[in-house]
Each structure stands twice: as structure tokens, then as C-alpha cells.
Amino acid sequence: MTASRSIALVAPAEPRPVALESVLVARARGGDPQAFRALFERHAPPLRRFLRDLLRDAEAADEATQETFVRAFRNLAAVRDPDRLAPWLFGIARHVFHEQLRARKGMALPAPEGAPEPVDAAPTPEMLLLHREAGGLLERALAELPEERRAALLLRIDHGLEYEEIREVTGWSLAKVKNEIHRARLELRARLAKYVGGA
Amino acid sequence: MMDRACNREELEALARGRLSPERSEAAIAHAAACAECQRELSWLRAEVELMVGRAARELAPPERMWLALVPQLPRVAPGLVAGAEPWFRRTWLVAVALVVAGAVAVVALARQRPPRPIVTVAPAADQPRRTLERDVTATQPVDGPVRVVIETSSADVTVVAGERQRLKVELTDGNGEEIRFTPIDGGYRVDFVAPGVRLFDGHGRLASGSVRVEVPEGSQPVVSTTSGDVNVQGVHGDGKVRTTSGDVAMEGPRDIDVQTTSGDVRVTDQRGAVARVRTSSGDATIVSRAAGEVNVELDATSGDLDWTGSLGGRLAAHTSSGDVKLHLAPPSGFELELQSASGELHDGLGMERLNGRKWRFGNGAGRAVVRTASGDLSVDRAEGWVPAKERGMGRIRIETVPWAMVQVDGRTPMRTPAAIDGAVGDRVHIMILQSGYQPRAVDAIFREDDQRLSFALEPDRPDR
Numbered sequence: 001m002t003a004s005r006s007i008a009l010v011a012p013a014e015p016r017p018v019a020l021e022s023v024l025v026a027r028a029r030g031g032d033p034q035a036f037r038a039l040f041e042r043h044a045p046p047l048r049r050f051l052r053d054l055l056r057d058a059e060a061a062d063e064a065t066q067e068t069f070v071r072a073f074r075n076l077a078a079v080r081d082p083d084r085l086a087p088w089l090f091g092i093a094r095h096v097f098h099e100q101l102r103a104r105k106g107m108a109l110p111a112p113e114g115a116p117e118p119v120d121a122a123p124t125p126e127m128l129l130l131h132r133e134a135g136g137l138l139e140r141a142l143a144e145l146p147e148e149r150r151a152a153l154l155l156r157i158d159h160g161l162e163y164e165e166i167r168e169v170t171g172w173s174l175a176k177v178k179n180e181i182h183r184a185r186l187e188l189r190a191r192l193a194k195y196v197g198g199a
Numbered sequence: 200m201m202d203r204a205c206n207r208e209e210l211e212a213l214a215r216g217r218l219s220p221e222r223s224e225a226a227i228a229h230a231a232a233c234a235e236c237q238r239e240l241s242w243l244r245a246e247v248e249l250m251v252g253r254a255a256r257e258l259a260p261p262e263r264m265w266l267a268l269v270p271q272l273p274r275v276a277p278g279l280v281a282g283a284e285p286w287f288r289r290t291w292l293v294a295v296a297l298v299v300a301g302a303v304a305v306v307a308l309a310r311q312r313p314p315r316p317i318v319t320v321a322p323a324a325d326q327p328r329r330t331l332e333r334d335v336t337a338t339q340p341v342d343g344p345v346r347v348v349i350e351t352s353s354a355d356v357t358v359v360a361g362e363r364q365r366l367k368v369e370l371t372d373g374n375g376e377e378i379r380f381t382p383i384d385g386g387y388r389v390d391f392v393a394p395g396v397r398l399f400d401g402h403g404r405l406a407s408g409s410v411r412v413e414v415p416e417g418s419q420p421v422v423s424t425t426s427g428d429v430n431v432q433g434v435h436g437d438g439k440v441r442t443t444s445g446d447v448a449m450e451g452p453r454d455i456d457v458q459t460t461s462g463d464v465r466v467t468d469q470r471g472a473v474a475r476v477r478t479s480s481g482d483a484t485i486v487s488r489a490a491g492e493v494n495v496e497l498d499a500t501s502g503d504l505d506w507t508g509s510l511g512g513r514l515a516a517h518t519s520s521g522d523v524k525l526h527l528a529p530p531s532g533f534e535l536e537l538q539s540a541s542g543e544l545h546d547g548l549g550m551e552r553l554n555g556r557k558w559r560f561g562n563g564a565g566r567a568v569v570r571t572a573s574g575d576l577s578v579d580r581a582e583g584w585v586p587a588k589e590r591g592m593g594r595i596r597i598e599t600v601p602w603a604m605v606q607v608d609g610r611t612p613m614r615t616p617a618a619i620d621g622a623v624g625d626r627v628h629i630m631i632l633q634s635g636y637q638p639r640a641v642d643a644i645f646r647e648d649d650q651r652l653s654f655a656l657e658p659d660r661p662d663r
């Protein structure tokens with residue numbers, strides 16, 4: 001231990017350059033097909049998951065995703081904040097979902113799959129994470145939430161929207177947005193705890 | 200009930216990693232003393248973890264979704280922007296022409312393509328397009344590392360590092376498929392278009408032959424096959440692989456995300472800290488060279504899980520009947536929890552037992568959770584491990600602004616300038632705290648020589 005030298009630090013991963021949303025929107029408004037494609041690549045996975053969560057039917061969700069993009073591309077000139085495209089797209093997706101729901105009037109959405117085996121009597125969030133079927137339990141618990149409440153919760157916890165953005169998507173008051181998400185969270189946790197703990 | 204100091208939205212921001220370091224520390228300190236907030240934070244963290252895992256499992260939408268979207272656009276999008284090129288209309292006309300043209304549509308589209316195409320067709324640079332050739336090569340100029348998406352059915356896929364300015368795809372023993380490069384966010388999707396019209400029916404999953412892809416080093420391959428094997432060698436970028444029965448071999452990747460049903464997974468020389476490997480009956484073997492702060496999730500049903508590396512971060516391994524083997528290298532320090540119905544622990548490391556199912560090793564900074572039904576867990580030293588007492592001691596001197604506090608591995612803070620000693624090769628987490636400045640945190644590794652670490656702290660700024 002004689003010589004001195006500066007220490008080697010563990011460098012974080014370099015961020016990958018990503019085109020700004022507003023740039024893509026501007027290019028798409030100008031008719032650039034690659035910009036449309038880039039917007040589709042960026043937003044299709046979360047929109048498709050959101051619609052699948054609401055419709056619980058993969059094929060119907062794919063159709064609804066396509067319809068969402070058809071409407072979005074048609075109305076791209078109307079986007080007010082091109083840097084915040086996601087809330088606007090989720091708003092369209094939610095509208096498409098409601099239309100599909102009305103079209104299916106009288107037809108029940110697919111029921112969630114059978115109940116899992118309870119494994120423990122004192123459930124905690126950590127135990128939930130350790131449960132090898134945690135993903136399946138989550139899907140089931142989400143599926144049992146009322147549709148509107150489920151949508152609001154997923155916009156918050158899955159898609160990372162701010163409360164104000166969810167207010168824009170849903171058209172609810174801010175107080176209602178917060179209240180619905182809070183209630184959805186409590187319901188979700190109660191169901192998850194029940195599955196994990198069998199309580 | 201939460202008292203006035205409790206702030207649910209702040210806890211949520213903390214769980215999502217959206218809080219400034221100062222507010223994070225305050226929130227963590229509050230939660231540590233408030234059972235209600237502690238439980239809320241646990242739930243929020245579980246929520247984030249589940250949601251991240253859920254999003255990570257999401258595959259990109261199939262190409263057919265985009266291709267099906269394109270011909271629908273003209274019915275609703277004439278005159279998208281006043282004065283803009285009527286791109287949709289012309290594409291729609293091309294699409295109609297495709298239907299009419301039947302079997303010659305692919306060629307027709309390529310010839311009648313508008314000036315700015317939806318997909319970039321890149322036939323071999325050094326040979327004319329011959330759609331019935333069984334061996335086809337195509338290249339695409341790029342500016343450096345890119346994301347490359349490849350889907351096949353039973354064709355094997357090999358991805359290697361090549362020239363920095365191009366993608367090169369070689370299809371061997373195919374059925375006359377044409378290779379196309381479709382621009383996607385951050386790179387290209389490689390599609391294989393069979394002779395005849397299959398443009399709108401979800402083409403692109405190659406049923407025979409083998410594919411060799413050369414990418415710039417640092418690129419991010421995303422490969423999906425049904426029964427085809429996947430081999431990624433020396434690319435040194437993040438890798439994402441999905442197979443049903445195909446085996447997966449990766450050498451030198453950064454972060455990895457691999458899922459198979461019955462395929463075996465073998466990863467060597469992993470350089471990234473994040474590994475997510477999920478298999479049903481396949482075995483998974485991962486050798487990591489990331490130092491300490493790893494984030495590893497391994498999941499199998501009947502397959503065995505075998506991980507080698509330095510553990511100072513988080514590792515979760517779940518199996519039903521498969522065994523879990525952890526071969527640990529310095530600098531490792533962790534708490535281990537084993538939950539198993541009938542599986543046993545074989546401790547070749549000499550861990551300190553904390554209770555019936557928890558053990559501690561080293562500084563206990565990392566956390567490993569292993570859950571099995573009947574599978575056993577064995578923990579031992581990785582090949583070449585040298586015990587700390589045989590490695591000699593190193594010293595790190597820490598210098599920064601006057602009167603700052605330094606905290607090492609979460610222990611009691613001390614004033615700077617400070618010096619810490621440790622076994623060569625061991626890793627420490629150092630945090631510098633001084634009011635009026637933003638905290639700094641770094642990881643450092645003891646070396647044989649004396650090291651000096653100087654911090655220049657940034658003054659406080661607003662939270663976001």
C-alpha cells in the first residue's frame with residue numbers, strides 16, 4: 001500500500017439516445033411514415049397491454065389497439081402537447097374500449113381463471129413477491145376489479161401517468177381520480193393478500 | 200393511522216425512484232419509525248416490482264399488427280395535414296394493388312413503393328436480389344450499436360459482433376425468403392419474406408435454415424424463436440431472448456432477459472448487473488462478472504438454476520423441483536433466505552445462521568431469496584475464490600468538502616477526511632452527506648495499493 005491513485009468507480013449504464021416525442025409527432029404530422037412507425041413501436045406495447053387488461057381478450061385487444069392508432073394518426077394534428085402523447089393515446093384507447101364494450105352488450109367479458117392454491121397464513125408484500133405465481137395472482141386480482149377502477153389504477157401503477165394526466169384521460173375530477181385509485185389499491189391488496197394467505 | 204408526517208404520494212414517488220436523494224432519505228427515515236408507512240412502502244415496492252416484471256414480459260406487438268394497420272389508415276386519414284403528401288392514400292392504393300396482384304404483390308410493392316417507404320428493403324449489397332436462392336445475404340448501413348429484432352420459427356439464430364457501420368444478415372439453407380430491414384425505434388427489425396404474397400398474414404417467422412447476424416458491438420439483440428436455437432456471442436449489449444424449445448447461449452452480454460419453455464439457457468461472462476431468466480423444464484446456467492450490485496431473477500419449474508458471480512445486490516431464485524446452486528465470488532456480502540417445503544441447504548461458504556431460514560455472509564448488504572418446493576439449495580465459493588485473509592488489505596482515503604459525513608455500507612457515519620480498510624477485491628458502498636449539498640454515492644473496490652477518492656459535492660437544487 002504505497003502508491004496513490006484515483007479509484008475506479010462503477011459507471012452507470014449509458015442512456016440510449018431516444019428521439020423526442022414532439023419531434024416524432026412533428027415528423028408524423030408532416031407525413032413521415034417512419035415517424036408513424038416509431039410512434040407505433042413506442043406506444044403499441046403499453047396500449048396493447050392496457051386494452052388487454054380491460055378487455056381480457058388478446059384478439060379483441062389487438063383489434064382495439066389497431067383502432068386506437070387509426071384514430072390517433074387521423075387526429076394527430078389535434079394533439080395539444082406533443083411531448084405528452086401517452087395520456088392522449090390512453091384516452092383514445094379507453095374510448096375504443098367503451099365502444100367495444102357497448103358492441104358486446106349482454107356478452108360477459110371472459111372470467112378470470114381458477115383460484116390459486118393458498119400457501120401461507122400471514123401474507124406480506126414480500127411473500128407475495130416470493131410466490132412463484134405472483135404474476136398470475138396479480139392478473140387475477142386485477143381482473144376482479146371494476147373496469148373503470150382497474151383502468152385508473154393501471155394508468156397509475158403500470159403506465160406511470162400522473163394524477164392530472166389520468167384526470168385528462170378519464171374526464172373525472174382530480175379528487176375522484178385519487179379516490180378511485182386509492183380504493184382500487186386497497187381492493188387489489190386485499191385480494192392479493194387473500195390469495196397468498198388464504199385469509 | 201398515518202400521522203401528519205406521513206405522505207402517501209411521497210412514499211409512492213420513493214418506491215418509483217422519483218424522489219430526490221434528500222427527500223428519499225427523509226422518507227426512508229420516517230418509514231423506518233412508522234409501521235404504517237413501512238407497510239405502505241412495502242406494498243408500493245411490491246407493486247412496482249410486479250408491474251416492472253409484467254411490462255418486461257411484454258413482447259413487441261407482432262409485425263402483422265402494423266401491417267394490418269397500414270391499409271386501414273387511408274379510409275380515415277385523407278389529408279392528414281393540409282398540403283402534406285397524401286402518403287396514406289398512396290399506400291392504400293399500393294395495398295389494394297397487392298390484393299389484386301396476388302402472388303406478384305411483394306415484388307410489385309417493392310417497385311411501386313412511394314419515395315418514403317414504410318419498410319426499408321435491403322437486398323444483398325454485393326449481389327442482385329434472387330428470391331429463390333437458398334442462401335441470401337443482406338446488409339443495412341447503421342451509425343453504431345442498434346436494437347435488432349429477429350423472429351424465427353425453427354430456424355437457428357446466431358448473433359455476433361461485426362463491423363461498426365452495418366448490419367449483415369446471412370440466411371443459409373432457407374426457402375428463397377427475402378431479407379428485409381424494417382426501421383423500429385432504436386434499430387431495425389429483420390423480416391424474412393417468403394416468395395409469394397404473405398405480406399399481411401404475419402410473415403417473418405422463418406421456418407427453416409439458419410440465420411447469422413453481424414451487428415456493431417454493443418448492439419441489443421431481441422430474438423424470438425419457437426424451436427430454433429439462439430446463440431449470441433461477443434455482442435456485449437443487452438440481450439432479450441424468447442424461445443419455446445430452443446436452447447439459448449450467450450457470451451459476454453450486458454443485461455439479459457431470457458424466457459424459454461424447455462430450452463436450456465447458458466450465459467457466460469455476463470457484464471451487466473441485471474439478469475432475468477425464466478424457464479420451465481430447461482436448465483439455466485449463468486456466469487456473471489458484474490461486481491456486487493446485481494439484480495438477478497431466476498425462475499424454473501423442474502429445471503436447475505446455477506448462478507456464479509459476486510453477490511452484493513438482489514437475487515431471487517424460484518424453482519419447484521429443480522435445484523439451485525450459487526457459486527459466489529468476492530466481493531460478496533448478503534443475507535440469504537431459503538423458503539422450501541422439503542429442499543435442503545448445503546452451505547459450502549460457512550454462512551452465519553440468523554434464524555431458521557436466514558443466513559448472513561460478509562457485510563450482509565445484498566439480499567438473496569431462494570424459494571423451492573423440493574429442490575435443494577447449495578451455496579459455495581466460485582472456482583478461484585481466495586479467502587479475504589489471503590488476499591491482503593487495501594485502503595481507500597475519502598476526501599471532500601469540510602465536515603462532511605461518510606457512511607460505508609450503511610454503518611455509523613464518520614467525519615471526512617476518512618480512511619477505510621478492507622480485503623483486496625471486496626466492494627464497499629460509500630455515501631457522502633453534507634447539509635447544503637447533494638449526497639453522493641459510489642461503489643468502490645479495495646485494491647492492493649492505497650487509493651484516494653475525492654468528491655466534489657454539488658450544492659442543493661430543487662427536488663425535480
